[in-house]
Amino acid sequence: MIKTDYHLHTTFSHDGISTMEEHIKNAINKGLKEICFTEHYDIYDGLENNTLQTIDVENYVKNFKQYKEKYKKQISLKLGIEIGLQPDIKEIICNMVKQYSFDFIIGSSHITCKKDIAMDQSFFEGLTQKEAYTKYFLEVLENIKRYDEFDVYGHIDYIIRYGGYPEKVIKYSDYQEILDEILTTIIKKEKGIEINTSGYRYGLNSPHPNKEILRRYKELGGNIITIGSDAHKIEDMCSDFDKATQLLKEIGYKNYVIFEERKPKWIEL
Numbered sequence: 001m002i003k004t005d006y007h008l009h010t011t012f013s014h015d016g017i018s019t020m021e022e023h024i025k026n027a028i029n030k031g032l033k034e035i036c037f038t039e040h041y042d043i044y045d046g047l048e049n050n051t052l053q054t055i056d057v058e059n060y061v062k063n064f065k066q067y068k069e070k071y072k073k074q075i076s077l078k079l080g081i082e083i084g085l086q087p088d089i090k091e092i093i094c095n096m097v098k099q100y101s102f103d104f105i106i107g108s109s110h111i112t113c114k115k116d117i118a119m120d121q122s123f124f125e126g127l128t129q130k131e132a133y134t135k136y137f138l139e140v141l142e143n144i145k146r147y148d149e150f151d152v153y154g155h156i157d158y159i160i161r162y163g164g165y166p167e168k169v170i171k172y173s174d175y176q177e178i179l180d181e182i183l184t185t186i187i188k189k190e191k192g193i194e195i196n197t198s199g200y201r202y203g204l205n206s207p208h209p210n211k212e213i214l215r216r217y218k219e220l221g222g223n224i225i226t227i228g229s230d231a232h233k234i235e236d237m238c239s240d241f242d243k244a245t246q247l248l249k250e251i252g253y254k255n256y257v258i259f260e261e262r263k264p265k266w267i268e269l
Contacts, residue, residue, distance in 0.1 A: 002241050003033040004258055004267075006080070007106065007154070007196060007228020012060045013040040014052050017233035020063060024071055026234040034076035034258060035237075036104050037064060038228070042084035043092055046114055057081070061100055078259065080104035082154060085143040086111055097149045104226075104259040106194065107150025109158065112139050117162050124163040130174065132163055137178045144185050151262055152192040152226050155199075155208035156182065168204055172212035183217050192224025192257060192264070193217055195248065197240040198231075207244055215251045224264055227256050245269060 005027070010020040018026075020037065027035045039060055044050045061079065068077045079100070083093060085107045097105070110116060113135065115123035124132050136159045144153065157170045172179060186193060196208040207214075217225075227244055231237045248256070248269060255266040 002227055002238070002245060002256065002269075003031070004035065004227070005032065005229050005231070005238050005241075006036045006104065006226040006258065007038050007082070007194060007230045008035055008237065009039060009082075009230070009232045010037060012055055012063070013232070014055075015040070015232055020067055022234050023231075023237065024067055024075065024077065026237055028071070028074050030238060032075065032238070034078060036078035036080040036259070038080040038082040038104070038106050040084065041081050041096065042110055043086065043089050044111075044116075047111065047116060047120075049120070050116070057096060057100065078103040080106065080259075082106040082108055083150060084108055084110040085147055085150070086114075087139065087142050087146055090146060093147065093149050101261065103261055105150045105262065106152055106154040107143065107147060108154035109136065109140050109143060112136050112159075117159060121162070121164070129163065129165045129167070133159055133170065133175065134178065137175060137182065141178065141182050141185065144182060144189070144191075148189070150191060151259060151264070152194045152224065153186060154194055155196045155230070156193060156213065157209045160204065161202055169206075170210060170213065172216060179213060179216065180220070183213075183220050183222060187217075187220055187222050190224075192222065192226065194226045194228050195244050196228055196230050197244050198229065198236075200240040200243060201236065207240070207247065211247060211251065214247070218251055218253060223255070223266075224257050225253065226258070
């Protein structure tokens with residue numbers, strides 16, 4: 001049984017529902033040994049029709065430290081963050097990361113070409129599914145090449161949730177060249193990916209990314225993979241971890257990874 005959850009959001013994130021302490025108590029009740037909070041850090045400058053604000057990282061870290069001390073005898077708490085990477089905000093990201101001692105950083109693509117693809121469907125206007133997904137993957141690749149301020153890349157096929165296309169799946173063969181470059185670059189930089197079980201909750205019948213991409217990452221030599229629920233409320237913590245475990249074992253993974261001070265540690269599945 002997996003005893004960690006490495007992708008959690010609380011009310012410090014704009015879309016969080018459960019508080020940090022609620023998550024902690026829930027994790028203890030579930031018998032978890034460790035959880036990592038990964039609050040959203042997205043820069044919304046330059047976006048049209050945006051009402052969201054970037055997280056107050058200072059306040060988040062201050063509260064985390066208080067709870068880490070309070071519950072230190074009951075559970076290991078790790079300080080993480082999920083950074084929404086964009087090619088033109090490197091200086092902002094670097095300066096923020098330097099200020100705090102994060103254990104773990106997820107790099108994700110929520111805003112692509114200055115469009116929040118979950119909120120602004122204009123990103124998809126006039127594009128076929130193949131064109132939209134390729135445009136998204138090209139910016140993911142640019143972010144991976146540009147940044148070192150992440151440890152794993154989050155939900156690489158995140159875009160399949162949006163756009164209104166009837167087929168919500170990434171067929172590896174349709175994007176083989178760009179996906180291989182993404183995964184190879186991640187591996188060369190000694191970074192990793194996550195298996196994010198929220199895909200099951202979105203009715204996609206698979207985690208993010210899907211089995212084909214997870215298998216290809218392993219074939220290319222990737223061995224840094226974290227497991228996270230992407231829970232925004234306590235009911236979703238560790239959701240579908242049994243499915244994720246079985247899937248990883250089917251592909252041939254022997255271990256998953258946890259982090260401390262941004263250094264990976266391999267744990268047997």
